[in-house]
Amino acid sequence: MVQVLGHDVRLISPQYVKSFVKTNKNDFVDAEVICEAASRPAIRFAAIKSEDQQILCALHRTRQGLVAERTAIMNLLHGFLLEFGVALPVRHAAIRRLTSYLEGLPPAFVALAQRLQGHYTWLSDEIEVLEKTLEQHTRCNESAHRLSAFDYGWL
Template structure:
């Protein structure tokens, strides 16, 4: 299962490189595009007719190739998550979808290697770094010294939870909104994952 996630991650990195390559390609013809992928797709569709025919073919090839691969791997991981009972239990948590659930199961199995949740958070790189001066401990930023792919999936899932919480009025959503008010936005995202 980990090979599927690593391949998917490779395609995502390739997608970023492809979009950067595409942005550079169309900038040679005077079309300047922002880094946002949706905006890039929109600008390409609007400005495509002003590009030379060979460039239009290159643009089509670049865009079609990469999205199809990521979509296929997402479909495979979704099917795997539906058949695994551990993934199904994880998907009951807010912000955990099929991809994240499969990645958690593939990475940590049944989680008996960790004594508590804090150890898992430290393994993911979500705990704060600690410094001490004069015997007084100080907490710094999160360490980011763990499994970055899984940490990224969890943070992205929690980001969607925070965005959805602004539109709801249940007790959890109110708590999340209060957390965002007390702390900065990204601190609230990471705190909610942790």
């Protein structure tokens, strides 16, 4: 947006600026350190992302966060069930068939486990929607399409 007004925009990676910090953090010190780092001839600037690249990064990070949350729910259910002596197989299909493992357990725990299962299912559905969105983006984006078609057989 600022580039449209004629300004030369350069992004400095925080790891390069950090070495110039001398005192506690505040806005004035931050601005001084950024100016100091930017004036150095050897400083490397980060590439500016387009809106599409920012959206794609946000989609990937959101999916990654949801996958981590889903894994946490799955581990939580496994731990709770082990406390009751029920060994649940370590697979997503086992969480979907959770009710068959809950027979004979206290009703309060069954209700809690079913709520966790519902949250797990919601997370799985959201992950699936994000994956479809990412897949659609790959089909529409020429660079992404070329990368996905590339043969990595040498790895």
